[in-house]
Amino acid sequence: MNVTLSPRALMSLLVNGPKAMDVLTTALELGLLDALEPGPATLGDLATRFGVRPLRLYKFLDCLESLGCLVRDEPGDDIGTATYRAVPGLRAAVVAVVGPDAQERDRDRYPWRLLHGRLAESLRGEVSLTDDDFAWPPRTDEQTAAFERSMAVGLGPVVETFHRHAHQLWPGRRRFLDVGGGDGTLAVGVLADAPELTVDVYNLPAVEALVDETRARSGHGERLGFVGGDFLAEPLPTGYDVLSFVRVLHDWPTDVARRLVEKAYQALPPGGMLLICEEFRTPDRLAMQFFWSYFLIGVDSCVSRLRDVEFYTGLLTRTGFDKVEVLPGTWELVVGHKPESTPGD
Numbered sequence: 001m002n003v004t005l006s007p008r009a010l011m012s013l014l015v016n017g018p019k020a021m022d023v024l025t026t027a028l029e030l031g032l033l034d035a036l037e038p039g040p041a042t043l044g045d046l047a048t049r050f051g052v053r054p055l056r057l058y059k060f061l062d063c064l065e066s067l068g069c070l071v072r073d074e075p076g077d078d079i080g081t082a083t084y085r086a087v088p089g090l091r092a093a094v095v096a097v098v099g100p101d102a103q104e105r106d107r108d109r110y111p112w113r114l115l116h117g118r119l120a121e122s123l124r125g126e127v128s129l130t131d132d133d134f135a136w137p138p139r140t141d142e143q144t145a146a147f148e149r150s151m152a153v154g155l156g157p158v159v160e161t162f163h164r165h166a167h168q169l170w171p172g173r174r175r176f177l178d179v180g181g182g183d184g185t186l187a188v189g190v191l192a193d194a195p196e197l198t199v200d201v202y203n204l205p206a207v208e209a210l211v212d213e214t215r216a217r218s219g220h221g222e223r224l225g226f227v228g229g230d231f232l233a234e235p236l237p238t239g240y241d242v243l244s245f246v247r248v249l250h251d252w253p254t255d256v257a258r259r260l261v262e263k264a265y266q267a268l269p270p271g272g273m274l275l276i277c278e279e280f281r282t283p284d285r286l287a288m289q290f291f292w293s294y295f296l297i298g299v300d301s302c303v304s305r306l307r308d309v310e311f312y313t314g315l316l317t318r319t320g321f322d323k324v325e326v327l328p329g330t331w332e333l334v335v336g337h338k339p340e341s342t343p344g345d
């Protein structure tokens with residue numbers, strides 16, 4: 001889906017956002033999206049099948065087309081013969097934002113309304129979120145649980161990419177440490193793909209109880225472990241042949257991100273592998289990150305800095321990793337290896 005609109009047209013869509021969501025939700029609930037995605041479907045057939053008035057449906061479909069969701073062909077003046085096809089993935093995208101597991105619903109629980117209408121004051125530093133509103137890293141058990149739940153809700157594309165490349169990542173590997181590994185949701189996905197592997201989550205001690213719950217739900221028992229620690233204050237644990245940072249490095253300024261990658265290099269044995277899966281700076285990711293970009297305007301302790309993939313490949317190479325590559329996926333995976341023999345050996 002590729003829509004390029006003038007600023008004026010984009011403003012018109014944005015100001016009508018709630019109506020656009022009404023159209024999309026209705027199209028989903030009626031079953032229209034199921035009919036439109038395989039398409040092409042004629043307006044006449046759609047009107048008969050769904051028991052709606054053709055001229056009304058024509059306007060409804062114009063709404064969808066204005067959003068870039070439909071391709072239309074109108075061969076003549078008879079609207080009944082106009083054909084429509086939805087862009088691939090539309091139905092799944094609508095379900096993802098209005099369905100019960102919607103990230104957007106989860107994000108709405110955060111107190112973003114404290115900033116709404118007060119952004120200018122917030123930009124000047126006169127209005128901020130307090131540690132009770134949102135602390136980074138989370139401060140209380142309640143904040144920790146809420147934040148890790150939010151993270152787990154958005155992990156789907158990451159789990160998918162790890163799964164897609166499992167055949168390349170895990171053979172010959174024994175112990176994997178997911179640094180800043182949330183509540184262990186990714187670890188569970190990896191364990192299902194790699195029977196020889198044990199996975200530990202490294203996270204702030206307050207997260208242990210959540211990983212315990214994930215372990216109990218997953219049935220992986222002792223293959224899913226937890227190591228409590230603070231990666232800002234201490235070296236990363238050794239004894240692992242794979243480490244990962246998933247959506248961790250973008251939270252921190254560049255000097256901290258660099259130090260964390262250096263700590264990973266020091267902790268890995270020769271031949272060890274580092275995986276980075278991040279919020280790269282692409283139009284899609286920026287759009288899907290909109291909530292956090294907005295909300296975190298009021299929070300100075302979280303950097304939330306989306307960087308280009310080249311930032312990470314360059315950082316790995318400069319740190320000493322070799323065979324650095326980017327594996328494709330909805331979320332790409334940057335892979336680097338600590339050389340078998342390092343300079344000075």
Ligand SMILES: C[S@@+](CC[C@H](N)C(=O)[O-])C[C@H]1O[C@@H](n2cnc3c(N)ncnc32)[C@H](O)[C@@H]1O
Binds near residue numbers: 151230245
């Ligand atoms: C943005 S979340 C990403 C979580 C998970 N990797 C994911 O993608 O769903 C960042 C993670 O880093 C952890 N974290 C933050 N500061 C940390 C620290 N100083 N030491 C260890 N972990 C930390 C947080 O608890 C959280 O789990």
